[in-house]
Amino acid sequence: ARLAAARYGKDNVRVYKVHKDEATGTQSVTEMTVCCLLEGQIETSYTEADNSVVVATDSIKNTIYIKAKEHPVNPPELYAAHLGQHFLDKYPHINAANIKVIVHRWTRINIDGKPHPHSFYRDGNETRNVEARVSREAGIELKSAIQGLSVLKSTGSAFHGFVRDEYTTLGETWDRILSTDVDATWNWKTFATVTDVEKGVERFDQAFEAARNITLKTFAEDESASVQNTMYKMCEEILEKAAEVEVVGYSLPNKHYFEIDLSWHKGYKNTGKDAEVYAPQSGPNGLIKCEVARS
Numbered sequence: 001a002r003l004a005a006a007r008y009g010k011d012n013v014r015v016y017k018v019h020k021d022e023a024t025g026t027q028s029v030t031e032m033t034v035c036c037l038l039e040g041q042i043e044t045s046y047t048e049a050d051n052s053v054v055v056a057t058d059s060i061k062n063t064i065y066i067k068a069k070e071h072p073v074n075p076p077e078l079y080a081a082h083l084g085q086h087f088l089d090k091y092p093h094i095n096a097a098n099i100k101v102i103v104h105r106w107t108r109i110n111i112d113g114k115p116h117p118h119s120f121y122r123d124g125n126e127t128r129n130v131e132a133r134v135s136r137e138a139g140i141e142l143k144s145a146i147q148g149l150s151v152l153k154s155t156g157s158a159f160h161g162f163v164r165d166e167y168t169t170l171g172e173t174w175d176r177i178l179s180t181d182v183d184a185t186w187n188w189k190t191f192a193t194v195t196d197v198e199k200g201v202e203r204f205d206q207a208f209e210a211a212r213n214i215t216l217k218t219f220a221e222d223e224s225a226s227v228q229n230t231m232y233k234m235c236e237e238i239l240e241k242a243a244e245v246e247v248v249g250y251s252l253p254n255k256h257y258f259e260i261d262l263s264w265h266k267g268y269k270n271t272g273k274d275a276e277v278y279a280p281q282s283g284p285n286g287l288i289k290c291e292v293a294r295s
């Protein structure tokens with residue numbers, strides 16, 4: 001037998017960092033969950049119990065905290081680049097660091113119309129994520145994402161004209177609920193160095209805001225003919241807005257809401273145009289994926 005692949009490290013490292021603006025007394029907080037897995041000349045730790053090549057996962061966990069102290073944690077793309085590069089700079093036998101940063105939402109609370117200086121609430125399970133691969137071979141490869149942004153529209157969605165054959169029972173509809181949990185990703189051009197990531201670093205927050213706004217606006221305004229077509233429009237717009245992004249992807253579950261025929265009860269009308277009460281389904285669900293690149 002031979003070792004075909006190997007990477008190891010620490011997962012689920014929870015990190016909180018506060019920024020205190022002395023001038024205004026305003027404090028800002030960031031909370032994230034980090035995974036950091038290393039690759040390199042580590043085969044003998046698997047095959048020969050040679051621990052001399054192992055940077056302990058406990059040390060990796062410590063490094064995650066130390067780099068959060070030394071460097072900004074925002075944007076997460078920059079923090080991930082610094083963290084990954086550290087392992088290549090420090091350990092000659094480590095050739096790649098695979099990092100995932102999941103940033104949780106702490107949205108500032110507005111009290112009587114005024115933003116509170118140090119109070120926040122968790123407005124949804126939506127997260128901002130970054131996956132970074134920092135390697136000697138390729139440099140810094142960054143993939144940003146929005147995950148878990150649940151959206152629903154009560155109309156403005158249709159689905160008709162699809163294949164009808166001996167396997168088809170689904171009726172055509174010109175007016176349906178559309179409900180999904182947004183998982184959007186955008187892959188950046190490769191950055192050669194951390195300095196290159198830092199130059200024009202505002203690109204990352206701008207792309208995140210653009211992706212989130214485009215997703216919500218297109219979802220709301222598109223007279224959707226299908227999940228497929230609506231998500232393609234989102235991708236086109238994000239590519240147009242973010243020049244250094246090479247590929248945009250979506251993975252959208254189609255979370256079905258079934259009509260309930262209540263006509264057995266006093267002839268109640270509750271289907272088609274009279275439908276008001278529905279049965280939200282936990283599963284099965286449609287799952288529609290795409291990746292869109294520049295032509």
Ligand SMILES: O=c1[nH]c(=O)c2nn[nH]c2[nH]1
Binds near residue numbers: 170226227254288
């Ligand atoms: O938007 C949709 N796309 C599909 O492919 C599909 N299949 N069933 N319902 C669907 N809705």
